[in-house]
Amino acid sequence: MTASTANAQRFREFKMPDVGEGLTEAEILKWYVKPGDTVTDGQVVCEVETAKAAVELPIPYDGVVHELNFGEGVTVDVGTVIISVDTDPGAGPAAAPAAQQAPQEAAASEAGDAEPQGRQAVLVGYGAAPSSTKRRARKPQAAVPAQPEPVSAALQAELNGRAAPAPTTAPSITPAAPAAAPVTPVANGAGARSAGRPLAKPPVRKLAKDLGIDLAAVAPTGPDGIITREDVHAAAAPAAAPSPAAPAEAAGPVAVPAAAPEPGIVDAAARERRVPVKGVRKATAQAMVQSAFTAxxxxxxxxxxxxxxxxxxxxxxxxxxxxxxxxxxxxxxxxxxxxxxxxxxxxxxxxxxxxxxxxxxxxxxxxxxxxxxxxxxxxxxxxxxxxxxxxxxxxxxxxxxxxxxxxxxxxxxxxxxxxxxxxxxxxxxxxxxxxxxxxxxxxxxxxxxxxxxxxxxxxxxxxxxxxxxxxxxxxxxxxxxxxxxxxxxxxxxxxxxxxxxx
Known part of the structure; x- marks a missing residue:
């Protein structure tokens, strides 16, 4: 008997059953056991919620819980392994099942500069499958002066509310251009950023419009120079009054306070809650729509x-x-x-x-x-x-x-x-x-x-x-x-x- 066959008989896997009439998924509400706990045939190990009801699931094996593959609150497809049980814990340590052994990473090199292959993210306990993608050898590049980190086309498209352009072939590297002159900071303390349309997501743009804030005058603090909701609120707040102890001859231009928001305008998104539609609520909604538009x-x-x-x-x-x-x-x-x-x-x-x-x-x-x-x-x-x-x-x-x-x-x-x-x-x-x-x-x-x-x-x-x-x-x-x-x-x-x- 091979080691893999012995492991398969020792480590028994329990799959998410179809506890209803053709249901395809269920959410794990609560685990009643944890790894290392002893279980017996027929013992309830977890409670799941289907599109119709909450159901307790009994385990059909005697043994010790080896692994819980999903946490509470996770929706799992019917037929997916959710728990494994060691049915012979007294036999001593055993090699991990073949499905749980991570494959060795193969090395691939090109022009003497090799990098390990990528690995795909997988479920806990199932290892990682090697990726067939190989990276091309790096080419030496001429040193270029430090520039603000460019924004990807996909990110720029998301911020502008349109689809990302199709990728194009990268142009050949050209000699580095002379360093650009430093960008003069704006009065409100914004750092240097690329010229053009300010970077902000559509909800942030709407908030700025509602508050009467010009995004071009807002200092970005988000990654890649993105203007965040907090940045807009900071720009909308009245500037602090100068300290009486400050000398009259203080250097630098005087910052002009941003216009205060109009009375009654609030950030509605900050006072909203979003709850995923699932389980009984999802089934009820689908059933009511089906009934209303059928009968x-x-x-x-x-x-x-x-x-x-x-x-x-x-x-x-x-x-x-x-x-x-x-x-x-x-x-x-x-x-x-x-x-x-x-x-x-x-x-x-x-x-x-x-x-x-x-x-x-x-x-x-x-x-x-x-x-x-x-x-x-x-x-x-x-x-x-x-x-x-x-x-x-x-x-x-x-x-x-x-x-x-x-x-x-x-x-x-x-x-x-x-x-x-x-x-x-x-x-x-x-x-x-x-x-x-x-x-x-x-x-x-x-x-x-x-x-x-x-x-x-x-x-x-x-x-x-x-x-x-x-x-x-x-x-x-x-x-x-x-x-x-x-x-x-x-x-x-x-x-x-x-x-x-x-």
């Missing part, structure tokens, strides 16, 4: 007296069959939605674009939109239409608790058919919800408020809410959507219909 949305509204429903909620909280369960208005809204779907099963469908078919479903996977620290997710209760009220309450409570902990599995968020979003918990009356991709309808449940309402011919204070139903107009026409929303409202107005219609 033709229709939204209808209805305002309903839910006084009887709110009274039923209080009664159910005292019911022994509901002991230990979370009973709230959302539970009865969900049940009313399911009863209405049972009366109009055609709404429970999806659009198959590839086959140009409508898929009618004899099951209802009820999604509940949940706000979490990582963004909005929509886990669903499988076969919600056949659940009893206590069972529906139990699964609804588990779903919300798991979502808030960030432990919702990708499977729990797949296969939804319809969704409820409870905007009322934020005090919002209603909204125009966007469909979850692949679903036919979404119901927005607004805040329940005490309002004047005509009840039995008299104006009384009643508990009222507004419902909004968005649906895919390819699947549900106006008549069907209106009947569905009207039935939901009818159940909430007179909840005894849960029995007669259910």
């Amino acid at each position: 033709p949305h229709v939204t209808e509204f209805i305002t309903v007296d839910v006084t009887r429903t709110m009274k039923l909620v209080q009664e159910l909280k005292q019911d022994p069959d509901m002991a230990g369960l979370r009973v709230n208005p959302l539970l009865l809204v969900a049940k009313a939605f399911l009863v209405a779907i049972k009366r109009h099963p055609e709404v429970n469908a999806s659009w198959d674009e590839a086959r140009q078919e409508i898929v009618y479903k004899d099951y209802v996977n009820l999604g509940i939109a949940a706000a979490t620290p990582r963004g909005l997710i929509v886990p669903n209760i499988k076969d919600a239409g056949v659940k009893t009220l206590p069972r529906l309450a139990a699964e609804l409570g588990e779903l919300v608790a798991t979502a808030r902990e960030g432990k919702t599995s990708p499977a729990a968020m797949s296969g939804g058919t319809v969704t409820i979003t409870n905007v009322g918990v934020f005090g919002v009356d209603t909204g125009t919800p966007i469909l979850n991709p692949g679903e036919s309808a979404i119901l927005a449940f607004g805040a329940v408020k005490l309002q004047p309402w005509v009840h039995k011919g008299k104006v009384k204070a009643r508990q009222v809410t507004t419902l909004a139903l968005s649906f895919d107009h390819r699947l549900i026409d106006g008549e069907l959507g209106s009947k569905l929303l009207a039935d939901i409202a009818a159940v909430l107005e007179r909840p005894k219909r849960l029995i007669t219609w259910g």
Whole structure:
């Protein structure tokens, strides 16, 4: 057995798995182990966040952690090795795996002046691959007087906000020109720099324009003579008043204070934060764009007296069959939605674009939109239409608790058919919800408020809410959507219909 084969059997590598449905990457949120720690088969070693949820990953080996290939906060492609384990640590030291041995650098020379080949930057633990690039032998050059360091064409192009020019063949070296006369410093103390347009990036140019600063009069402190944001602010600040102890005959010209910025002008960029779009937030954004520009949305509204429903909620909280369960208005809204779907099963469908078919479903996977620290997710209760009220309450409570902990599995968020979003918990009356991709309808449940309402011919204070139903107009026409929303409202107005219609 060769050393490389023995190492391959001893050092086992664990790759980033596909923990969802065809996901391509995941971000490492937290490592629970470090190199040198002992691990066992099935032990959770890290937590990762996919585009759908946060998931804990167990290691399938016994041994000692040899190496962690990525740090926390790094997004890793599925199939990439993230951790290696020494499964036989008692066997003593072993040669590093072949993949981890850095190849020797080959020497290449030309005209007697050789330089080592370049090496490519690679991932930790995987060594470096030799570059095939060879440098040409250096030619002796005539000494030239010291000049300001030139700015590269690419950098100049970036500063001027245009594409870099194509590289051209370097001209032959010509005899050195006489040293240029020194550049006279400007009044504000700027050092010598090449003539022409001042070097500054577009945001800095905009800042100077907003503050009324002439870049030609600003002393650059950045590399290659670039004017920085701090340089512009320094030029905009009023010059310090001369010290009373300074002699009147002090040599040198008097610096003229720069014009003060106009009132109300601030540097907005200095008060902005930028956060990469990734994980759940990225997936949500992509899904909403896909839904909004794929399914033709229709939204209808209805305002309903839910006084009887709110009274039923209080009664159910005292019911022994509901002991230990979370009973709230959302539970009865969900049940009313399911009863209405049972009366109009055609709404429970999806659009198959590839086959140009409508898929009618004899099951209802009820999604509940949940706000979490990582963004909005929509886990669903499988076969919600056949659940009893206590069972529906139990699964609804588990779903919300798991979502808030960030432990919702990708499977729990797949296969939804319809969704409820409870905007009322934020005090919002209603909204125009966007469909979850692949679903036919979404119901927005607004805040329940005490309002004047005509009840039995008299104006009384009643508990009222507004419902909004968005649906895919390819699947549900106006008549069907209106009947569905009207039935939901009818159940909430007179909840005894849960029995007669259910």
